[in-house]
Amino acid sequence: MFKTLEVGKQIKSSEFNELALPLRQKLLEAQFDLAERNYPVIIVIGGLDGSGKGALIHRLNEWMDPRGIETSTFWEHSDEEESRPYFWRFWRRLPSRGQIGIFLGSWYTHPAQEKIDEKINDEEFSQYCKEIEIFEHMLNEDGAVIVKLWLHVTRDTQRQQLEGTAPGKKQNPRVTDQPYELRGKYKQALQVSEQLILGTDSSHSPWHLIEAEDRHYRDITCGEIVLNAMLAGAARHTTSSSAAEHQLVVNSSAAQPTVLDSVDLELALERDDYKEQLAKYQAKLQDLAWEAYRHKRSVVAVFEGWDAAGKGSAIRRVTQAIDPRLYRLVQFAAPTDEENAHHYLWRFWRQLQRDGRCTFFDRSWYGRVLVERVEGFATLEEWQRSYGEINQFERQLAEHGSILLKFWIHISQEEQYQRFKAREQEPHKQHKITEEDWRNRDKWHDYELAVDQMVSRTSTRHAPWTLVSGNNKPYARIQILKTFCKTMKQALED
Amino acid sequence: MFKTLEVGKQIKSSEFNELALPLRQKLLEAQFDLAERNYPVIIVIGGLDGSGKGALIHRLNEWMDPRGIETSTFWEHSDEEESRPYFWRFWRRLPSRGQIGIFLGSWYTHPAQEKIDEKINDEEFSQYCKEIEIFEHMLNEDGAVIVKLWLHVTRDTQRQQLEGTAPGKKQNPRVTDQPYELRGKYKQALQVSEQLILGTDSSHSPWHLIEAEDRHYRDITCGEIVLNAMLAGAARHTTSSSAAEHQLVVNSSAAQPTVLDSVDLELALERDDYKEQLAKYQAKLQDLAWEAYRHKRSVVAVFEGWDAAGKGSAIRRVTQAIDPRLYRLVQFAAPTDEENAHHYLWRFWRQLQRDGRCTFFDRSWYGRVLVERVEGFATLEEWQRSYGEINQFERQLAEHGSILLKFWIHISQEEQYQRFKAREQEPHKQHKITEEDWRNRDKWHDYELAVDQMVSRTSTRHAPWTLVSGNNKPYARIQILKTFCKTMKQALED
Numbered sequence: 003m004f005k006t007l008e009v010g011k012q013i014k015s016s017e018f019n020e021l022a023l024p025l026r027q028k029l030l031e032a033q034f035d036l037a038e039r040n041y042p043v044i045i046v047i048g049g050l051d052g053s054g055k056g057a058l059i060h061r062l063n064e065w066m067d068p069r070g071i072e073t074s075t076f077w078e079h080s081d082e083e084e085s086r087p088y089f090w091r092f093w094r095r096l097p098s099r100g101q102i103g104i105f106l107g108s109w110y111t112h113p114a115q116e117k118i119d120e121k122i123n124d125e126e127f128s129q130y131c132k133e134i135e136i137f138e139h140m141l142n143e144d145g146a147v148i149v150k151l152w153l154h155v156t157r158d159t160q161r162q163q164l165e166g167t168a169p170g171k172k173q174n175p176r177v178t179d180q181p182y183e184l185r186g187k188y189k190q191a192l193q194v195s196e197q198l199i200l201g202t203d204s205s206h207s208p209w210h211l212i213e214a215e216d217r218h219y220r221d222i223t224c225g226e227i228v229l230n231a232m233l234a235g236a237a238r239h240t241t242s243s244s245a246a247e248h249q250l251v252v253n254s255s256a257a258q259p260t261v262l263d264s265v266d267l268e269l270a271l272e273r274d275d276y277k278e279q280l281a282k283y284q285a286k287l288q289d290l291a292w293e294a295y296r297h298k299r300s301v302v303a304v305f306e307g308w309d310a311a312g313k314g315s316a317i318r319r320v321t322q323a324i325d326p327r328l329y330r331l332v333q334f335a336a337p338t339d340e341e342n343a344h345h346y347l348w349r350f351w352r353q354l355q356r357d358g359r360c361t362f363f364d365r366s367w368y369g370r371v372l373v374e375r376v377e378g379f380a381t382l383e384e385w386q387r388s389y390g391e392i393n394q395f396e397r398q399l400a401e402h403g404s405i406l407l408k409f410w411i412h413i414s415q416e417e418q419y420q421r422f423k424a425r426e427q428e429p430h431k432q433h434k435i436t437e438e439d440w441r442n443r444d445k446w447h448d449y450e451l452a453v454d455q456m457v458s459r460t461s462t463r464h465a466p467w468t469l470v471s472g473n474n475k476p477y478a479r480i481q482i483l484k485t486f487c488k489t490m491k492q493a494l495e496d
Numbered sequence: 497m498f499k500t501l502e503v504g505k506q507i508k509s510s511e512f513n514e515l516a517l518p519l520r521q522k523l524l525e526a527q528f529d530l531a532e533r534n535y536p537v538i539i540v541i542g543g544l545d546g547s548g549k550g551a552l553i554h555r556l557n558e559w560m561d562p563r564g565i566e567t568s569t570f571w572e573h574s575d576e577e578e579s580r581p582y583f584w585r586f587w588r589r590l591p592s593r594g595q596i597g598i599f600l601g602s603w604y605t606h607p608a609q610e611k612i613d614e615k616i617n618d619e620e621f622s623q624y625c626k627e628i629e630i631f632e633h634m635l636n637e638d639g640a641v642i643v644k645l646w647l648h649v650t651r652d653t654q655r656q657q658l659e660g661t662a663p664g665k666k667q668n669p670r671v672t673d674q675p676y677e678l679r680g681k682y683k684q685a686l687q688v689s690e691q692l693i694l695g696t697d698s699s700h701s702p703w704h705l706i707e708a709e710d711r712h713y714r715d716i717t718c719g720e721i722v723l724n725a726m727l728a729g730a731a732r733h734t735t736s737s738s739a740a741e742h743q744l745v746v747n748s749s750a751a752q753p754t755v756l757d758s759v760d761l762e763l764a765l766e767r768d769d770y771k772e773q774l775a776k777y778q779a780k781l782q783d784l785a786w787e788a789y790r791h792k793r794s795v796v797a798v799f800e801g802w803d804a805a806g807k808g809s810a811i812r813r814v815t816q817a818i819d820p821r822l823y824r825l826v827q828f829a830a831p832t833d834e835e836n837a838h839h840y841l842w843r844f845w846r847q848l849q850r851d852g853r854c855t856f857f858d859r860s861w862y863g864r865v866l867v868e869r870v871e872g873f874a875t876l877e878e879w880q881r882s883y884g885e886i887n888q889f890e891r892q893l894a895e896h897g898s899i900l901l902k903f904w905i906h907i908s909q910e911e912q913y914q915r916f917k918a919r920e921q922e923p924h925k926q927h928k929i930t931e932e933d934w935r936n937r938d939k940w941h942d943y944e945l946a947v948d949q950m951v952s953r954t955s956t957r958h959a960p961w962t963l964v965s966g967n968n969k970p971y972a973r974i975q976i977l978k979t980f981c982k983t984m985k986q987a988l989e990d
Contacts, residue, residue: 085792085851087896093845098837125619132626136888143699143881144839205637298579343592345638351587357579387637394630402581 003196003211006458006467007154011223011258012216025225026065032232033066033102041145041239042097043232045104048198049153050191052163054214055106058153061221062104062228072097076107088112089137099145109134110198117194118187127194131201138207147235148207151224152199153214157188193463200397200462205387211458219258257447260454262469265412270474280476283483284323290490291324294358297494300404301329301360303486306368307411308449309439310421311472312479316411317364319479320486329360334369346370346380346388347395357403367392368408371456376448389459400464405493408465409482410453411472415446497690497705500952500961501648505717505752506710519719520559526726527560527596535639535733536591537726539598542692543647544685546657548708549600552647555715556598556722566591570601582606583631593639603628604692611688612681621688625695632701641729642701645718646693647708651682687957694891694956699881705952713752751941754948756963759906764968774970777977778817784984785818788852791988794898795823795854797980800862801905802943803933804915805966806973810905811858813973814980823854828863840864840874840882841889851897861886862902865950870942883953894958899987902959903976904947905966909940 013021036043045062047055059073074095083091089109097103113130116122122130138148155163199209210227214220271279294301303320305313321331332353341349347367355361370388374380380388396406413421422443425435442449461467468485472478507515530537539556541549553567568589577585583603591597607624610616616624632642649657693703704721708714765773788795797814799807815825826847835843841861849855864882868874874882890900907915916937919929936943955961962979966972 082850086848087892087898089892090845090848093842096838096842098834100837128626129619129622132622133892139699140841140885140888141839146839205633340592343594344590345635345640347634348587348590351584354580354584356576391634394634398581398583398627404581 003199003458003461004154004192006261006461007211007213008156008215009213009259009261009263009454010215011213011219013218013222015218018218018222021222022065022225025222025229029065029225029229029232030067032229032236033070035236036102036232037070037100039236039239040099041147041235042099043102043147043149043228043235044097044141045102045228046108046110046148046150047104047106047153048108048110048150048195048209049214050155050160050188050195052160053153053155054163054217054220055153057217058151058214058220058224059104059106062225065225066102070100071102071104073104073106074108076105076111089133092137096141109137110202114191114194114198117197118191127197128201131198134202135204138202139204142206145239147231149228149231150202150207150209151227152195152209152211153220153224154211155214159215160188196463200393203390203393205383205390208386208390257450260450261457262410262412262450262453265469265471267412267414267417267471267473269471269477271476271480273476276476276480279480280319280483283480283487284319286487287320287323287483287490288325290487290494291328291360293494294360294405294490295328296358298357298403299494300355300357300402301407301490302354302363302399302404303360303407303409304363304366304368305409305411306365306372307409307470307472308413308418309442310418310425310434311411311413312475313364313411315475316409316470316479316482317362319483321362323483324360328358329362330355331362331364333364334366347391350395354399367395368456368460371459372449372452375452376445389456392460393462396460396462396465405490406465407486407489408460408467409470409485410457410467411470411478413472415443417473418443497693497952497955498648498686500755500955501705501707502650502709503707503753503755503757503948504709505707505713507712507716509712512712512716515716516559516719519716519723523559523719523723523726524561526723526730527564529730530596530726531564531594533730533733534593535641535729536593537596537641537643537722537729538591538635539596539722540602540604540642540644541598541600541647542602542604542644542689542703543708544649544654544682544689546654547647547649548657548711548714549647551711552645552708552714552718553598553600556719559719560596564594565596565598567598567600568602570599570605583627586631590635603631604696608685608688608692611691612685621691622695625692628696629698632696632698636700639733641725643722643725644696644701644703645721646689646703646705647714647718648705649708653709654682690957694887697884697887699877699884702880702884751944754944755951756906756944756947759963759965761906761908761911761965761967763965763971765970765974767970770970770974773974774813774977777974777981778813780981781814781817781977781984782819784981784988785822785854787988788854788899788984789822790852792851792897793987794849794851794896795901795984796848796857796893796898797854797901797903798857798860798862799903799905800859800866801903801964801966802907802912803936804912804919804928805905805907806969807858807905809969810903810964810973810976811856813977815856817977818854822852823856824849825856825858827858828860841885844889848893861889862950862954865953866943866946869946870939883950886954887956890954890956890959899984900959901980901983902954902961903964903979904951904961905964905972907966909937911967912937 047058049055063071063073072095074092076091092105092109095103095105113122113127113134117127142148199211203209210224212220212223212227291301305317307313317331321329330353334349337346337349350363350367353361353363367388370380370392371385375385400406422435422439425431457467457469468482470478470481541552543549557565557567566589568586570585586599586603589597589599607616607621607628611621636642693705697703704718706714706717706721785795799811801807811825815823824847828843831840831843844857844861847855847857861882864874864886865879869879894900916929916933919925951961951963962975964972964975
């Protein structure tokens, strides 16, 4: 989840000022509008120590009118708090209607800290997540707009920040009687953070994950998220129009790197190498599929990727290896009438095979946050809440014992162009290329953003994404087969 | 929770036909309207064996067009189901948009059965509740209208039904390979049912508890609940108008008995008896308050009741016994501006005293479902969802270690009249009687209904209601003091 955020998004100083000025103006307007309204805005800022939470709060206070903002930090604990139910301390700091409350060290801090220190077990932790969900849901039903920002920095940056060696930065002294101190526990802290985010990511108060390496990017992005949430809240409270209809402000700056940029598209395999490895991993996979059958573990694999990325032929290399009794391949195009008459997840649930079998999804539930998002088939509200729905769905699969694999086959825009052209010239492939494919190509950038967000929001411990280097088809196929073998072997050994 | 439902609500045969005819007509209209719409209706029927779930389903099918209804029973289990994640079996039976799905033996059956049989522990059970909440929330966000009916019958009726000895009834053979069989486990089953209802009672899909002793009352009431939910759903999907604004159908039949009718108002204490017991229980309470202080257990007591029921003087008898350092009495009238600027529970949270102290609430958060409901200060949506909010609030208090007491002081309408008259005649009491008191009196019946529902929806194991017999003030005061002593003693011994 977090690793996929480390792609180096940044905004230059010169550009920052250009972006900040109008943003600040709009934030102020939204704040003045809020003052007249009947609901509060609650901003929760999460992230490990050293991720720049404090600096962000300074910025928000600088950009808006601090008289309408109350920041609560909870860095000192009182026995007054300890001697009352957990949420009492937060109730008393809740902003009034018309006000903004920023929470640094919120209801999330204590359970995270306790779990990292192994003072509470999984059940207790999950109970905290449920309490948080109930609390936020109640506030939301009362009208509150809740914005949850999670700032992520790399391990190195964190270390530099904590040791005060970050270039050109002055770090506040870390004074707290219950230190949220994670040095030496970075990995564990990230794991708990992921659990926390997944357990409390709801449609009414979703988490936003922000790469916070670059402070300009961090501040602009967070400012925009806050602004959009405030505009959506105003729209929700003003008329019948759903939040989807209001005018979203989108970061107008130059394209940022995405997680796809981390894929090395130069990787390739020689023909002989390929043949050898294909035989080797297909044989392995054959055995593993039977072993999974014996262990009654089902496999659920999702194949997504650009048009012409080679999904079909890659899937064939997988299915060739597996006894037809053990797998089923399902393809998804536009939903049927019957499917449209149900929740969008319904058509995927119905395809699940029994324990011990493999189900391969050629396109999947991720259509919701890809094509349906980009083409506007799903409303903003619908596709945004589907990250949580998808994570819950996959968690249920994993808890039932299914082994999950998710592939995004990545190719370059240039490579796609070549393949499209080649298809047009080969009679037996002409059916594979349509006007629509060319149209989709124009939306490359939109899809990139959608994939970037999809990968960071739905890469979980139990269902991580594999980004496949697809410019060289042999390489891609072997990467997929290898991933299958490795993942299944590991799961069956557990 | 359930005991308070056993008050003997019924509808006579003759009256039944009068009520059923228009209800049926309206249900059919609602069903035809639904067929054109873009969301399904999901009716979940819960209750112990023998509570008449099957008969109710027959009735609903008789009243509506069975072609638009699909009933799912899940009484036979297949290995197809067992070999997929738990919710798969329900996903595949979900009704399409425009259709009604009735679930007998739903996602609730398995966790209830497992818990009663002690095959799962509290954590696992609570995990099921969370899964259910996630599932229903997701369906609701997709537009589904969810109606959850819980039928309750007394132990005797259940036994008669199960043994086929119920007068004039023919019982279906109980055939199921996983019998939801509760004979001999009645008490345990009720306890689990209460946990299940509290754990899954949400604003988007609230539970309705129905006394199902009388089949006429059961059918009319359930029919009305279904109809109202369908009308509310239609209103929600049609315009911006909140569900609160649509025209509710209310059972127009004669007043039904309420839980208040179970209070024996003839109970009285002689002066000498009273004095003796007052001294005795006040002394006990004094000790117990100090003991609670030593054990760091706080006490939260709520006093509600009719105007002129004697709340004030009863509270005085309690506070007299307790060291002023140990308690705080808070009174609630109309909320202040500051209080109005927050969630309605905020003003109660802020009054909570520290561990070891007592907080006495002269009127309380129950105003939401009493005066605010009856006077229309809260919308239908607001006060309906507050049952769940209140139960969650009190659960948090109980889990923190607070000892909860809730009193409703009941008097007869005649007694209230006498007391009002007397107040008007005594100069020093005239300030206690206003025009508003007389106006409230006209709404006696509305308040009765509100109290009835409040008591059944919020009487929980950790925070039960005590209905106080208030026509005789000495009796009422001693009943309250005794309840204090008993509850605190028990809690401190745990």
